[in-house]
Amino acid sequence: MGNCCCPSDDKGFQEQEPDERSSLIGNHPGSSNSPRLVPRSERTPGASRSDSFPSPQNHASQRGDEQSALNRILHQTASNVIDVAAIDARSMEQHEYLDKARQYSSKLTMLCNKTPIPSRPHSLPSGVGNPHAILSAPPLSQADIQFITQVADRTAQTLKEIKVKHKEDLVVPFGVP
Amino acid sequence: MEKALERQLDETMNNPGVVGVLCADKQGLCLGARGTGERQTCGLITSLAETAQKLHPDESSSPVISIETDNMQILIKSKEGITTAVYKSST
Numbered sequence: 001m002g003n004c005c006c007p008s009d010d011k012g013f014q015e016q017e018p019d020e021r022s023s024l025i026g027n028h029p030g031s032s033n034s035p036r037l038v039p040r041s042e043r044t045p046g047a048s049r050s051d052s053f054p055s056p057q058n059h060a061s062q063r064g065d066e067q068s069a070l071n072r073i074l075h076q077t078a079s080n081v082i083d084v085a086a087i088d089a090r091s092m093e094q095h096e097y098l099d100k101a102r103q104y105s106s107k108l109t110m111l112c113n114k115t116p117i118p119s120r121p122h123s124l125p126s127g128v129g130n131p132h133a134i135l136s137a138p139p140l141s142q143a144d145i146q147f148i149t150q151v152a153d154r155t156a157q158t159l160k161e162i163k164v165k166h167k168e169d170l171v172v173p174f175g176v177p
Numbered sequence: 178m179e180k181a182l183e184r185q186l187d188e189t190m191n192n193p194g195v196v197g198v199l200c201a202d203k204q205g206l207c208l209g210a211r212g213t214g215e216r217q218t219c220g221l222i223t224s225l226a227e228t229a230q231k232l233h234p235d236e237s238s239s240p241v242i243s244i245e246t247d248n249m250q251i252l253i254k255s256k257e258g259i260t261t262a263v264y265k266s267s268t
Contacts, residue, residue: 140243148241148252148263151189155200156256158185159208 179209186211189263196249197264213249213264222262226255 092100182200186209189198197212205220229240242253250265 140241144243144250144252144265145241147192148254148261151198151263152254152256152259152261154185154189155182155261156259158181159200159202159259160257161181162179 182209194265195263196266197262199260199262199264201260201262203258203260208259214262218262219260222253223255223260226253226260229253230255 186198186200189195190211195212197214198210199207199214199216199219199222200209201207201219201223203223205223207216207219210216210219225242226239229242230236233240239255242251244251244253245267248267250267252263252265254261
Protein backbone atom coordinates (compact mmCIF):
# COMPACT_ATOMS: atom_id res chain seq x y z
CA MET A 1 0.00 0.00 0.00
CA GLY A 2 1.78 3.00 -1.09
CA ASN A 3 1.53 6.06 -3.12
CA CYS A 4 4.12 7.09 -5.59
CA CYS A 5 4.15 10.73 -6.45
CA CYS A 6 6.03 11.07 -9.63
CA PRO A 7 7.38 14.42 -10.50
CA SER A 8 4.83 15.55 -12.98
CA ASP A 9 6.44 18.80 -13.72
CA ASP A 10 8.53 18.15 -16.77
CA LYS A 11 8.82 21.82 -17.58
CA GLY A 12 12.16 23.19 -16.89
CA PHE A 13 13.45 19.69 -17.12
CA GLN A 14 16.33 20.69 -19.28
CA GLU A 15 17.41 23.51 -17.02
CA GLN A 16 17.61 21.27 -13.97
CA GLU A 17 20.59 19.27 -13.12
CA PRO A 18 20.93 16.07 -15.08
CA ASP A 19 18.77 13.23 -14.02
CA GLU A 20 17.96 9.76 -15.26
CA ARG A 21 16.70 11.05 -18.54
CA SER A 22 19.66 13.21 -19.38
CA SER A 23 22.52 11.88 -21.32
CA LEU A 24 25.52 10.85 -19.35
CA ILE A 25 27.87 12.28 -21.94
CA GLY A 26 27.10 15.79 -22.93
CA ASN A 27 28.96 15.82 -26.25
CA HIS A 28 27.46 12.67 -27.61
CA PRO A 29 27.59 12.55 -31.36
CA GLY A 30 24.41 13.81 -32.84
CA SER A 31 23.37 15.53 -29.68
CA SER A 32 23.57 19.13 -28.72
CA ASN A 33 24.48 20.49 -25.30
CA SER A 34 21.01 19.79 -24.10
CA PRO A 35 20.52 16.48 -22.38
CA ARG A 36 19.50 13.69 -24.62
CA LEU A 37 16.22 12.05 -23.97
CA VAL A 38 16.40 8.33 -24.19
CA PRO A 39 13.27 6.88 -25.68
CA ARG A 40 11.46 4.47 -23.44
CA SER A 41 11.56 1.79 -26.12
CA GLU A 42 15.34 1.80 -26.03
CA ARG A 43 15.49 1.09 -22.34
CA THR A 44 14.88 -2.59 -22.37
CA PRO A 45 15.21 -4.41 -19.09
CA GLY A 46 18.58 -5.96 -18.59
CA ALA A 47 20.19 -3.89 -21.24
CA SER A 48 22.90 -1.65 -19.99
CA ARG A 49 22.86 1.95 -20.98
CA SER A 50 26.50 1.73 -21.66
CA ASP A 51 25.55 -0.18 -24.78
CA SER A 52 24.55 3.07 -26.37
CA PHE A 53 27.96 4.55 -25.67
CA PRO A 54 30.44 2.76 -27.83
CA SER A 55 33.54 4.55 -26.66
CA PRO A 56 35.61 1.89 -24.84
CA GLN A 57 38.03 4.24 -23.09
CA ASN A 58 35.25 5.96 -21.25
CA HIS A 59 33.67 2.72 -20.23
CA ALA A 60 34.78 2.74 -16.60
CA SER A 61 33.81 6.33 -15.99
CA GLN A 62 30.56 5.75 -17.80
CA ARG A 63 29.85 2.83 -15.55
CA GLY A 64 30.48 5.00 -12.50
CA ASP A 65 28.27 7.73 -13.86
CA GLU A 66 25.62 5.22 -14.63
CA GLN A 67 25.80 3.87 -11.13
CA SER A 68 25.52 7.32 -9.65
CA ALA A 69 22.61 8.07 -11.99
CA LEU A 70 20.91 4.90 -10.88
CA ASN A 71 21.49 5.80 -7.27
CA ARG A 72 20.06 9.21 -7.92
CA ILE A 73 17.00 7.63 -9.51
CA LEU A 74 16.66 5.39 -6.53
CA HIS A 75 16.95 8.23 -4.07
CA GLN A 76 14.59 10.43 -5.97
CA THR A 77 12.03 7.69 -6.26
CA ALA A 78 12.40 6.88 -2.62
CA SER A 79 11.95 10.52 -1.68
CA ASN A 80 8.82 10.75 -3.82
CA VAL A 81 7.23 7.67 -2.33
CA ILE A 82 4.91 8.17 0.58
CA ASP A 83 4.54 4.85 2.28
CA VAL A 84 1.18 5.11 3.96
CA ALA A 85 1.45 1.72 5.56
CA ALA A 86 4.71 2.64 7.17
CA ILE A 87 3.19 5.84 8.52
CA ASP A 88 0.25 3.96 9.98
CA ALA A 89 2.46 1.33 11.49
CA ARG A 90 4.61 3.91 13.18
CA SER A 91 4.55 2.98 16.82
CA MET A 92 3.18 5.59 19.20
CA GLU A 93 5.55 7.06 21.67
CA GLN A 94 5.09 5.95 25.24
CA HIS A 95 4.41 9.40 26.64
CA GLU A 96 2.06 10.11 23.76
CA TYR A 97 0.18 6.93 24.53
CA LEU A 98 -0.07 7.83 28.22
CA ASP A 99 -1.25 11.34 27.39
CA LYS A 100 -3.98 10.01 25.15
CA ALA A 101 -5.06 7.42 27.71
CA ARG A 102 -5.26 10.08 30.41
CA GLN A 103 -7.19 12.38 28.13
CA TYR A 104 -9.69 9.72 27.16
CA SER A 105 -10.21 8.58 30.73
CA SER A 106 -10.80 12.12 31.93
CA LYS A 107 -13.30 12.71 29.17
CA LEU A 108 -15.02 9.44 30.00
CA THR A 109 -15.22 10.31 33.67
CA MET A 110 -16.62 13.73 32.84
CA LEU A 111 -19.30 12.26 30.60
CA CYS A 112 -20.20 9.55 33.09
CA ASN A 113 -20.66 12.13 35.82
CA LYS A 114 -22.77 14.29 33.56
CA THR A 115 -25.22 11.61 32.43
CA PRO A 116 -26.52 9.32 35.16
CA ILE A 117 -26.38 5.65 34.35
CA PRO A 118 -29.95 4.36 34.04
CA SER A 119 -30.68 1.87 36.74
CA ARG A 120 -32.31 -1.40 35.91
CA PRO A 121 -35.92 -1.56 37.02
CA HIS A 122 -35.65 -4.84 38.94
CA SER A 123 -32.08 -4.72 40.09
CA LEU A 124 -31.21 -6.25 43.40
CA PRO A 125 -29.81 -4.10 46.15
CA SER A 126 -26.14 -3.40 45.79
CA GLY A 127 -25.45 -5.15 49.07
CA VAL A 128 -26.38 -8.51 47.57
CA GLY A 129 -23.10 -9.69 46.17
CA ASN A 130 -24.08 -13.24 45.45
CA PRO A 131 -27.82 -13.42 44.75
CA HIS A 132 -27.70 -17.07 43.69
CA ALA A 133 -26.59 -18.23 47.11
CA ILE A 134 -29.24 -16.16 48.84
CA LEU A 135 -32.08 -17.09 46.53
CA SER A 136 -31.19 -20.77 46.60
CA ALA A 137 -30.98 -20.86 50.40
CA PRO A 138 -33.64 -22.94 52.17
CA PRO A 139 -36.67 -20.91 53.23
CA LEU A 140 -37.58 -20.11 56.77
CA SER A 141 -38.62 -23.26 58.59
CA GLN A 142 -42.22 -23.70 59.59
CA ALA A 143 -41.14 -24.25 63.20
CA ASP A 144 -39.51 -20.84 63.32
CA ILE A 145 -42.60 -19.20 61.85
CA GLN A 146 -44.83 -20.89 64.41
CA PHE A 147 -42.45 -20.00 67.21
CA ILE A 148 -42.26 -16.27 66.44
CA THR A 149 -46.01 -16.18 65.78
CA GLN A 150 -46.73 -17.70 69.17
CA VAL A 151 -44.30 -15.37 70.92
CA ALA A 152 -45.82 -12.33 69.21
CA ASP A 153 -49.34 -13.49 70.07
CA ARG A 154 -48.46 -14.04 73.71
CA THR A 155 -46.64 -10.73 73.98
CA ALA A 156 -49.53 -8.82 72.44
CA GLN A 157 -51.95 -10.62 74.72
CA THR A 158 -49.81 -9.87 77.76
CA LEU A 159 -49.56 -6.20 76.91
CA LYS A 160 -53.28 -6.03 76.36
CA GLU A 161 -53.79 -7.23 79.91
CA ILE A 162 -51.70 -4.46 81.35
CA LYS A 163 -53.89 -2.19 83.36
CA VAL A 164 -53.01 0.82 85.38
CA LYS A 165 -53.87 0.13 88.98
CA HIS A 166 -55.00 3.11 90.90
CA LYS A 167 -53.31 2.97 94.30
CA GLU A 168 -53.24 6.51 95.55
CA ASP A 169 -54.60 9.90 94.70
CA LEU A 170 -53.16 11.64 91.71
CA VAL A 171 -53.44 15.02 93.40
CA VAL A 172 -51.32 15.23 96.48
CA PRO A 173 -51.68 18.33 98.65
CA PHE A 174 -48.42 19.80 99.79
CA GLY A 175 -48.23 21.89 102.91
CA VAL A 176 -51.95 22.37 103.07
CA PRO A 177 -53.04 22.15 106.68
CA MET B 178 -48.25 -4.28 86.17
CA GLU B 179 -45.46 -5.20 83.70
CA LYS B 180 -44.51 -8.35 85.54
CA ALA B 181 -46.56 -10.43 83.18
CA LEU B 182 -44.58 -9.06 80.25
CA GLU B 183 -41.26 -9.68 81.95
CA ARG B 184 -42.29 -13.20 82.75
CA GLN B 185 -43.33 -13.69 79.18
CA LEU B 186 -39.92 -12.46 77.97
CA ASP B 187 -38.12 -14.77 80.39
CA GLU B 188 -40.15 -17.72 79.18
CA THR B 189 -39.22 -16.89 75.62
CA MET B 190 -35.56 -16.78 76.57
CA ASN B 191 -35.82 -20.30 77.93
CA ASN B 192 -36.54 -21.72 74.49
CA PRO B 193 -33.61 -23.55 72.88
CA GLY B 194 -31.39 -21.38 70.70
CA VAL B 195 -32.92 -18.09 71.85
CA VAL B 196 -30.27 -15.58 72.88
CA GLY B 197 -32.30 -12.39 72.99
CA VAL B 198 -35.79 -10.92 72.92
CA LEU B 199 -37.10 -7.44 72.20
CA CYS B 200 -40.54 -5.97 72.50
CA ALA B 201 -41.62 -2.55 71.23
CA ASP B 202 -44.83 -0.64 70.73
CA LYS B 203 -46.00 0.92 67.47
CA GLN B 204 -43.96 4.08 68.05
CA GLY B 205 -40.78 2.08 68.52
CA LEU B 206 -40.67 2.52 72.27
CA CYS B 207 -38.93 -0.37 73.93
CA LEU B 208 -41.22 -2.25 76.29
CA GLY B 209 -38.78 -4.96 77.29
CA ALA B 210 -35.49 -6.52 76.31
CA ARG B 211 -33.56 -9.63 77.23
CA GLY B 212 -30.21 -11.09 76.20
CA THR B 213 -28.51 -9.75 73.12
CA GLY B 214 -31.51 -7.69 72.11
CA GLU B 215 -30.44 -4.06 72.44
CA ARG B 216 -32.99 -1.48 73.42
CA GLN B 217 -31.57 1.04 70.94
CA THR B 218 -32.63 -1.13 68.02
CA CYS B 219 -36.32 -1.17 68.92
CA GLY B 220 -37.11 1.71 66.62
CA LEU B 221 -35.36 0.06 63.69
CA ILE B 222 -37.12 -3.22 64.25
CA THR B 223 -40.51 -1.55 64.44
CA SER B 224 -39.75 0.33 61.25
CA LEU B 225 -38.76 -2.89 59.52
CA ALA B 226 -42.00 -4.54 60.55
CA GLU B 227 -44.05 -1.59 59.28
CA THR B 228 -42.21 -1.56 55.97
CA ALA B 229 -42.69 -5.28 55.50
CA GLN B 230 -46.37 -4.89 56.21
CA LYS B 231 -46.60 -2.49 53.26
CA LEU B 232 -45.50 -5.23 50.89
CA HIS B 233 -48.82 -6.98 51.48
CA PRO B 234 -51.24 -4.31 52.65
CA ASP B 235 -54.24 -6.56 52.05
CA GLU B 236 -52.89 -9.30 54.26
CA SER B 237 -54.63 -9.39 57.60
CA SER B 238 -51.68 -10.75 59.55
CA SER B 239 -48.30 -9.11 59.51
CA PRO B 240 -45.41 -10.98 57.84
CA VAL B 241 -42.62 -12.78 59.62
CA ILE B 242 -39.27 -11.16 58.95
CA SER B 243 -36.10 -13.21 59.20
CA ILE B 244 -32.72 -11.52 59.20
CA GLU B 245 -29.81 -13.92 58.95
CA THR B 246 -26.26 -13.14 59.83
CA ASP B 247 -23.26 -15.41 60.03
CA ASN B 248 -23.94 -16.44 63.60
CA MET B 249 -27.44 -15.24 64.35
CA GLN B 250 -30.98 -15.17 63.09
CA ILE B 251 -33.45 -12.46 64.01
CA LEU B 252 -37.16 -13.23 63.73
CA ILE B 253 -39.51 -10.24 63.78
CA LYS B 254 -43.29 -10.13 63.84
CA SER B 255 -45.90 -7.58 64.72
CA LYS B 256 -49.19 -8.27 66.36
CA GLU B 257 -51.75 -5.62 67.25
CA GLY B 258 -49.19 -2.85 67.14
CA ILE B 259 -46.66 -4.71 69.28
CA THR B 260 -43.48 -5.77 67.55
CA THR B 261 -41.56 -8.71 68.92
CA ALA B 262 -38.06 -9.71 67.86
CA VAL B 263 -36.40 -12.97 68.84
CA TYR B 264 -32.65 -13.45 68.42
CA LYS B 265 -31.67 -17.04 67.75
CA SER B 266 -28.21 -18.42 67.56
CA SER B 267 -27.41 -20.15 64.27
CA THR B 268 -25.16 -22.79 65.84
